[in-house]
Amino acid sequence: MxxxxxxxxxxxxxxxxxxxxxxxxxxxxxxxxxxxxxxxxxxxxxxxxxxxxxxxxxxxxxxxxxxxxxxxxxxxxxxxxxxxxxxxxxxxxxxxxxxxxxxxxxxxxxxxxxxxxxxxxxxxxxxxxxxxxxxxxxxxxxxxxxxxxxxxxxxxxxxxxxxxxxxxNPILYYNKDAFKAAGLDPENPPKTYEEFEQAAKALSQNGKPGASMAIYGWFMEQYFANQNADYVNNGNGRSEAATESLLNSEAGVKTLTWWKKMIDDKTLANLGRSTDDTSAAFAAEQIGMTLDSTASLRGIVEKVGGKFELGTGFLPRPSDVKEGGVVxxxxxxxxxxxxxxxxxxxxxxxxxxxxxxxxxxxxxxxxxxxxxxxxxxxQQVLKDNMAKYPQFQTAVDQLHASVDSTATSGAVMGVFPEARQIVEGAIEAVLNGQGTPQEALDTAAKQITEKIAQYNATVKK
Structure with a gap:
């Protein structure tokens, strides 16, 4: 050139x-x-x-x-x-x-x-x-x-x-001691939306929710991948540039409907957008389950400090979905x-x-x-670390269990940072009772699609 x-x-x-x-x-x-x-x-x-x-x-x-x-x-x-x-x-x-x-x-x-x-x-x-x-x-x-x-x-x-x-990648963190006290199997963490909902209900005591997950756009992206569903069109933006958000498709509506139902049932706490807040509540035994990044594992172990036995599990998916994975x-x-x-x-x-x-x-x-x-x-140093933090094996297994697809390869779009903020706003609105999941995701998808069009217009050769 x-x-x-x-x-x-x-x-x-x-x-x-x-x-x-x-x-x-x-x-x-x-x-x-x-x-x-x-x-x-x-x-x-x-x-x-x-x-x-x-x-x-x-x-x-x-x-x-x-x-x-x-x-x-x-x-x-x-x-x-x-x-x-x-x-x-x-x-x-x-x-x-x-x-x-x-x-x-x-x-x-x-x-x-x-x-x-x-x-x-x-x-x-x-x-x-x-x-x-x-x-x-x-x-x-x-x-x-x-x-x-x-x-x-x-x-x-x-x-x-x-x-x-x-x-x-994101994994499920759960309190094994709380599971035992609630009559749940501490060696069998929930694998589906339905099992997660049941466990959250069992962990809830005296009107106090048993679980929480942050309003984090990354989690919605992961829930799509775990249903083997693309987040944007054109092969998740990989066969050619994405032109449309698929946020309001079945995978998104199903996820947000499930999320909202647990909020309404008072089995899931809305602690806002920060994973720091949900992990702090988890370590303080205010909730018995949460989602967080694998990169947070050591910090969560240190926060727990031996107060209870920490368990980890795969990100849950709807029971009728047979394959998927994480991005x-x-x-x-x-x-x-x-x-x-x-x-x-x-x-x-x-x-x-x-x-x-x-x-x-x-x-x-x-x-x-x-x-x-x-x-x-x-490497011996990593073998020793895996022995010290056996919960990390969950993250490795989850990565390797992910199917090879456009969904698990991850969406590609030039306005992803802003799209994530729009998604978080839509989730927040629904959890606060401001519209149905379908309505909120329709609006958010339209906004993201418009942003994609604006971006694509700037990079045309």
Whole structure:
């Protein structure tokens, strides 16, 4: 691609970014994504002058996640003196994307950026990245050693655009002691909507609801996948760009009707949109069941602190649905194409390092995220961690039990952050008695479809 074409493409995308400013800023991040195709060549500290190549890695991990990321960069730098990585926290995912937008037209942006899974199409359409598939093809990098159900999410049009990094899925958390007291089998968690509803009723005492789940758009996306139902049209946006939200289809109406019924029956508590609030209530034994990310497992174990025996189970699905699965959440790493070939190649070397079994095992132990490399499970440090936290096996089994379909591969749309907010608003309205599930989802689907049309109009070639 010549320089004039590149500059024209960047100018077009600058307009697209301006049009999408509200999409990104409206989203509240929940954190619980060689020869290049183009990009202006910029000055860099190259190995030719005997100085290391300097890489900047923008990320959105705070707390223990940031500590683990800093350790990864430090270990890599110690073993790769010719490449030095500086990890910089840029705020939550949406904040980081806003900063990326602001860096366009300059060389002040990152070499590598961590982007949440629902930002995938936006990054692909941006023209700002060099797909990692180019490096994979050049050196015949073996993708078979990576988790296929994770790789599927980030593979679009047969191309892996980013390397998965921090990956999770939602599971059921339940209080085994409370199950026993309620006459439920503590070794047999509910697997269906109907069983979950019955367990919530049994756990409810003196008008106090027995369960809760946050009003989180990610959960609705997962309930669709677990019914093997696409979230948007055109093969979940994978055969071609999505043009319509399917939120108001049977899978959505059935889920929200079930959810609302438990609220009305006072067996399910509405604690708002924050999973922090539901997990806190669960750890305090105010409720006996909840949903949360696998990445929250260690934190929940620590909050429970031995007060009761913690159980985990698969995400429930309607009893008449025979197959489905979960969609991976989390984020991946993109290589920016406005850096020199030397920097991009160095970025790929770092990304490959992060995907090694040893690094993935240590990352999983430190954070609770899935290892993306299957051989990581053979590492003793991860074996020991699995023995210490046997509940994590549920997450691994659930990932591997997911069928291979467009539904479980995950929806792809450029306005996903805003769509998630619209979905949460619809759920909230129904739970508060402001409309029926069908009415609320019809309205939300229409709004999302309109947003998709606006987005698609900005990226037409």
């Amino acid at each position: 010549n320089k004039n074409v590149r500059m024209k493409k960047r100018g077009t995308f600058a307009l697209m970014l301006a049009a999408l400013m509200l999409v990104i800023s409206a989203c509240g991040g929940k954190t619980d994504t060689a020869t290049t195709s183009g990009g202006a060549q910029v000055d860099t500290v190259a190995a030719s002058n005997n100085e290391p190549i300097q890489l900047t890695w923008w990320h959105s991990m705070s707390g223990s996640g940031e500590k683990a990321i800093n350790q990864l960069a430090s270990d890599f730098n110690a073993s790769h003196p010719d490449i030095q990585v500086k990890a910089i926290y840029q705020g939550k995912y949406d904040e980081s994307l806003n900063k990326l937008k602001a860096s366009l037209g300059s060389d002040s942006g990152p070499d590598i950026i961590q982007v949440y899974e629902i930002g995938s199409k936006f990054m692909i359409d941006s023209g700002m990245i060099t797909p990692v598939q180019q490096f994979i093809d050049k050196e015949n990098f073996d993708l078979s050693k990576l988790e296929p159900n994770i790789i599927r999410y980030y593979t679009i049009d047969g191309k892996l655009n980013a390397m998965p990094f921090n990956t999770s 991976v959440g989390g984020a991946s790493l993109y290589i920016m194409n406005n850096k020199s070939e030397a920097q991009q190649q160095a970025a790929w070397e770092f990304i490959k390092y992060l995907a090694t079994p040893e690094v993935q095992a240590n990352w999983s132990v430190a954070t609770g995220y899935f290892p993306i490399t299957t051989a990581a499970y053979d």
